[in-house]
Amino acid sequence: MVFWRKKKNQKEQEQEQKDDELLHRKGEPELEPPVEYEAELSEELEHELEETETEILDEIEESPVPNKDVKPQTDRLEHKTNDLDEDHDAEGGWLSRLSGGLSKSSSKLTGGLTDVLTRKKLDEDALQDLEDALIMADLGPKTASKLAGEIGKERFGKDITPDEIKQLLASKIEGILKPVTRQMEVKKPEDGPRVILVCGVNGVGKTTTIGKLAHQLHYKLGKKVVLAAGDTFRAAAVEQLKIWADRVGCTFVGKELGADAASVAYEAYEAAKKQDADILLIDTAGRLHNKSNLMAELEKIKRVLAKQNENIPHDSILVLDATTGQNAHAQVIAFREAVEVRGLVITKLDGSAKGGVVVSLADQFNIPIYAVGVGETVEDLQPFKAHEFAESLVGISS
Template identity: 55%
Template sequence: MADEKKGWFQRLRGKKEEAAETPTVETLAVEQHEPEPVELASDTIQPIPEPTSAPSEKKSWFQRLKAGLRKSTSAISGGISDIFTKAKLDDDTLEELEDLLITSDLGVSVASKLTQALAKGRYDKEISGEEVKQVLADEVEKILKPVAKPLVINTTNKPHIILMAGVNGAGKTTTIGKLAKKFKDEGKSVMLAAGDTFRAAAVEQLQVWGDRNGVPVVTKEIGSDAAALAFEAVERATREGVDVLLIDTAGRLQNRDELMAELAKVVRVIGKKIEGAPHDTVIVLDATTGQNAVHQVEVFQKLANISGIVMTKLDGSARGGVLVACAEKFGLPVHAIGVGEAIEDLQPFDAREFARALVGIED
């Protein structure tokens, strides 16, 4: 049996060596223009869903999460059912499971951890598909639990400044609007700053969210210096005693030097105005981009001191496993996840709920 195990782990190491290297910013810029996700044209405003009346039987968040993750769950759960038709856990089933987890965008490192955890004490023993799901859910929860941390506003900060980062099309502006409503509903005063000064659509969309939420939006002419806008927003929010200031930023990656300089300047200007600010720098990731989301975190970590993650569009594809890959690789707090367009579809991240929903375990 030792020789059989050795063969499997050798194959596992081989797959690790084949894993793609981290791309440059220029590479990522090209990747983000592939068919998925589709970027908005610069003169297009992303539609904002109107509030809808509550259904007679409102679904719980876990029910909405399961429904949103249906594509990811179907791929993983169905694959497990197909693989584990044999009576015993052996090299072949472990390798098939590992391949399934990798193609489900959990990544090579996570797939390795999960298959090794499953093999421990169970190799060459009978195991059912349901047992496999339970083990995987438990192991995924262990990875996710340390990073499941809500976005907390420090009331001693006036304002508490949150810088929002991410590529165009990830849902960044919409997330800002949803967070603004959440904070306002909690009784906090909120201000928005349209720091993506190069895209008219981004500025106009943020203004729509500001109007809808009844919160002020700081804007400047299209093409204006983003750092100057950030300075003006911090100055005004401080003067007016605002609790939370959410600052949007440009997400285009076509020119690394320009983006690095712009982001660095924005962060520097904010820090000069208020020591220790921005208090949070959150990257918004689109789950439908799969492993490209991991690459985006790598790039933005070099451009700004990312402190947390919000992942959107988990209902858009079968690539929800990429959230686990990001958590395992970076250890950054995952503040919230989105499984739909409605305001209530962006919720604080819960490790156990996500892990169970991902592998198809009923709660």
Template identity: 60%
Template sequence: MSEEGKKSWFARLKDGLKRSSSKLTTGIADIFTKRRLDDDALEEFEDLLITSDLGVTTAAKLSGELAKTRFDKEVDSAEIQEFIAEEVTKILDPVAKPLVLDPARKPHVVLVVGVNGSGKTTTIGKLAKSYKDQGLKVMMAAGDTFRAAAVEQLKVWGERTDCPVISRDTGADAAGLAYDAIEQAKRQGMDLLLIDTAGRLQNKSHLMDELKKIVRVIRKCDETAPHDTLLVLDATTGQNAHSQVELFSEATNVSGLIVTKLDGTAKGGVVVALAEKFGKPVHAIGVGESAEDLRPFEARNFARSLAGLAD
């Protein structure tokens, strides 16, 4: 087994968040080296949290909590790291919820949305592998019919995971494909159907109209579906993730988030800001390319990794 394979998930998460945690811990060390916690230090601390993408609300909350207990006392960087980890865990705990499938639904239909480039199609493939490994019967639908590459990518994941993939020619009606996929998934006794969608933002109104149409057509086949709508967010977009949550929530009932590419950014703090602002479940996070690098979201592990602390 490779060294990467031997690493614990926490070690891989910490490695993945290194750019985000380095920005935070370097800033903390600069502010809190043998210094009393005065108004100036608190202001610098709050600014650091904002520039680390934790969000204005979170930054104000954390600086306020720190002032309550430590104002005018000497603090060091290690103490501040522990404080951040503890407070961020409190914010993330309520949203750290795994995606739970309803065994009574055959299939449990999951609609996956997000902008192109967010890692949406790859995430679907990784989810398929995870649930297939748990012994479930999984089908995927290549609903991003405008991008031949997305369809081919999903077919590759189908071959890797031995899961059937429903696809059509480029430019085919995505809503019709979704309907056909549900019908086939029912006939074949599938436990889970994962439906990919287009993510073109060049014409937002057209994209959102298309998503609404897909949902309407899906409900003709199963009035309770989609049972989950997952929004895949690329962490490297930082604060732009906020507008994506708002945008896709207008068109679909986004039930949960998956945050990818945390290993390629210093903006990992955006997960905290999203939790604070929207309170939507964060089902999973990705810190690498392999299927094993998409894991259920755990608040404490993430908070300690972000603060640059050992487990």
């Protein structure tokens, strides 16, 4: 078992300074160093980390950490609530970021609705144009047909204004999204930490999402958090998660590159329980190109954790990249074969015009959507809300 800490030789000190320059930009307050544990990295791992240094630093550059003084998380902050949505109304800022993040998707959808919005009556041609526009906006054929059909039932052959079309469409989209609007449970069970598996293919922002969640759980809710590096086949993921843990001030548990992920999860649970932590977030591999191995690995993690407590993991989150559009459906199907996906986090909604995929995911899978991300900062990952999302997607300003 290894609790990762930096070695005090010249090479490691130079790397530490390089990481700190990337993560702690000019103008930010100084961060206090975390409590250190003694550990030696294997020669194999040091070699692997050297080879992937550029990849690691590139990922960190794209994932800024909070502009905030932090201290090692030796104790909980004063508990405020178990509700991540408590401060959602700092909303002025969040709603504007959501609308801005969905601007590409909104522009694509409203642009496709031009012909519909210029008609005075909702006739057959208008409904076909509406369905086509929804498909082009990545809502998918089934969901697009469903929405067009529902709108047609209510207003077919009747006079309708552009604003009425938008309002009606937003209302129908909200109706699809409301059943999956659910917050991630963060309350600590009586018999140990809440254990949350975080899954997703490489590149979706999984490790960064874990870091942002850890920050919010600690600083907003006062939770004591432990992070486990279960994606042992990517040095970048291990190193990036370690840096997030240091900056948030929480315990990081990891092993050498290529280690058994189930062993990492098991020992992380032991450490979290010993420290009386509230939440254990476990990163996992995302190698869908080797699906059978991935499924076996996730199954083993679940089996090993169940030996500690038959009720864990308490939650399994799948992180999806919105820029993949309808391919996100295939990822949900694949991961559901390996683990019981209980919630979704959808990232990078600001990166493309494919935000409509959120609606089709809700319609086709009925899996709770815990949070959405519309940018790189910690504050850009927020609990999902159906009403705000629906209105932002169709371009209605609140």
